[in-house]
Amino acid sequence: xxxxxxxxxxxxxxxAEKARRERVLGVIRERYAAHGFDEIETPxxxxxxxxxxxxxxxxxxxxxxxxKRGLDAEAVRAAAEDSVAVDTARLADLGLRYDLTVPLARxxxxxxxxxxxxxxxxxxxxxxxxxxxxxxxxxxxxxxxxDIIGDPSPRAEAELIVATLDTVDALGLExxxxxxxxxxxxxxxxxxxxxxxxxxxxxxxxxxxxDKVGPEGVVAELRTRALRQAQGPKSQAQGPESHAEGPESHAQGPESQAQGPESHAQGPEHAAVDALEAFLRRPMxxxxxxxxxxxxxxxxxxxxxxEIVAHLVQIGEAVAAARGTQAGASADIPLxxxxxxxxxxxxxxGTIFELAHPxxxxxxxxxxxxxxxxxxxxxxxVPAVGFSIGFERIVDLVEARADAAAAAVVLVHDRDVPLGxxxxxxxxxxxxxxxxxxxxxxxxxxxxxxxxxSDGYTAFATVSSxxxxxxxxxxxxx
Numbered sequence: 102x103x104x105x106x107x108x109x110x111x112x113x114x115x116x117a118e119k120a121r122r123e124r125v126l127g128v129i130r131e132r133y134a135a136h137g138f139d140e141i142e143t144p145x146x147x148x149x150x151x152x153x154x155x156x157x158x159x160x161x162x163x164x165x166x167x168x169k170r171g172l173d174a175e176a177v178r179a180a181a182e183d184s185v186a187v188d189t190a191r192l193a194d195l196g197l198r199y200d201l202t203v204p205l206a207r208x209x210x211x212x213x214x215x216x217x218x219x220x221x222x223x224x225x226x227x228x229x230x231x232x233x234x235x236x237x238x239x240x241x242x243x244x245x246x247x248d249i250i251g252d253p254s255p256r257a258e259a260e261l262i263v264a265t266l267d268t269v270d271a272l273g274l275e276x277x278x279x280x281x282x283x284x285x286x287x288x289x290x291x292x293x294x295x296x297x298x299x300x301x302x303x304x305x306x307x308x309x310x311x312d313k314v315g316p317e318g319v320v321a322e323l324r325t326r327a328l329r330q331a332q333g334p335k336s337q338a339q340g341p342e343s344h345a346e347g348p349e350s351h352a353q354g355p356e357s358q359a360q361g362p363e364s365h366a367q368g369p370e371h372a373a374v375d376a377l378e379a380f381l382r383r384p385m386x387x388x389x390x391x392x393x394x395x396x397x398x399x400x401x402x403x404x405x406x407x408e409i410v411a412h413l414v415q416i417g418e419a420v421a422a423a424r425g426t427q428a429g430a431s432a433d434i435p436l437x438x439x440x441x442x443x444x445x446x447x448x449x450x451g452t453i454f455e456l457a458h459p460x461x462x463x464x465x466x467x468x469x470x471x472x473x474x475x476x477x478x479x480x481x482x483v484p485a486v487g488f489s490i491g492f493e494r495i496v497d498l499v500e501a502r503a504d505a506a507a508a509a510v511v512l513v514h515d516r517d518v519p520l521g522x523x524x525x526x527x528x529x530x531x532x533x534x535x536x537x538x539x540x541x542x543x544x545x546x547x548x549x550x551x552x553x554x555s556d557g558y559t560a561f562a563t564v565s566s567x568x569x570x571x572x573x574x575x576x577x578x579x
Contacts, residue, residue, distance in 0.1 A: 117555055129272075138223040149167075152203060165231055201224045207478060242492070266279070278456075281413065302447070306443075380402060463494070514565075540553070560575050
């Protein structure tokens with residue numbers, strides 16, 4: 102027999118869980134709309150060439166592709182000729198969206214003339230990635246994005262951050278903070294340390310692990326990378342087993358000198374790693390600096406570009422003003438400058454940020470500025486910045502509210518109650534704003550009521566012939 106389970110990495114949702122997800126999604130949409138964002142919808146599929154245009158980063162490798170209609174065996178064989186792997190581009194013309202940013206860029210390019218100069222968009226919809234399924238990582242999941250297109254100023258980032266913090270507050274997750282950085286500051290730092298433009302992407306992948314492996318782990322991995330590059334093609338020709346022999350394997354030739362401190366002078370990337378290590382180990386004063394120019398300059402190397410610092414400071418000032426007004430008094434600014442925040446998407450061109458909450462160690466969302474993406478469709482750059490809430494992570498943290506279904510009633514009726522009376526009674530209660538389910542009485546009434554409670558119902562009433570909404574005795578469940 103065929104499996105009755107959903108595909109790996111995808112899930113079914115029972116009524117109670119579906120209702121909870123919709124309630125959380127409703128709060129997110131309502132708060133974002135209150136901040137002036139307008140909801141749009143795009144198709145679940147986009148053209149293959151667009152999804153694989155080099156703007157989706159590693160997500161492009163995880164895309165689900167849709168075969169062209171009407172392909173036969175001969176067409177498949179032709180696509181594989183003279184190639185180690187099948188040429189997917191010759192077989193597929195569409196693909197499921199792997200995020201909401203690429204579709205938004207295409208949407209804006211299509212409808213620019215119909216949209217305001219500064220466009221604020223909400224998107225909340227499922228996306229698909231061919232992930233390896235594991236806890237917390239699914240192949241189908243919901244993204245909730247807000248984006249501002251057409252505004253290059255710090256106001257755009259500040260609006261996104263304020264709207265997002267307001268939204269998580271409304272979901273009962275007070276105390277959230279936003280880690281913030283700028284990809285331009287990262288590039289400036291790495292350039293100052295001595296990493297070349299070609300070395301930076303690999304260095305950023307390693308630096309992104311800083312909070313997991315610490316400075317020692319990052320430096321060790323960068324040194325290993327520099328060693329392999331210094332050895333050049335010769336080291337690559339040794340076969341994969343050469344990397345598995347252990348530290349002693351590096352002592353078999355002249356390159357064994359790379360194991361001692363003197364190896365740091367072997368090449369430009371070694372010197373860059375030395376400079377980064379020295380910066381990570383620099384002495385730091387212990388006084389607390391709230392988010393602002395003092396905190397930013399303290400955490401960056403000397404003489405950080407004024408333009409970048411000013412942009413980050415203005416974002417903080419705007420967020421502080423908004424949060425202070427909302428709180429009715431001066432409020433601590435919920436921003437933390439992190440000079441080594443990377444975020445993996447290669448299309449970020451400026452500010453980047455991640456949403457953090459003290460209840461969990463992982464981020465609950467993130468985003469950044471991607472000024473170059475829309476230009477790929479229009480032929481001219483358009484400023485754009487977005488923030489995506491991690492819906493699947495947040496929905497697991499939001500506690501079920503007792504009043505979420507306060508007017509949800511199960512009418513347990515006898516078999517002999519006329520159908521017309523039942524529907525008239527149900528319609529009367531629905532008209533009063535209640536959610537109503539009809540259930541015929543069973544021998545095991547307790548099990549019936551327990552199931553109703555698990556589905557989100559909070560009250561019940563027994564119905565006999567002649568009952569009316571005025572005479573009905575409604576009792577709480579549980």
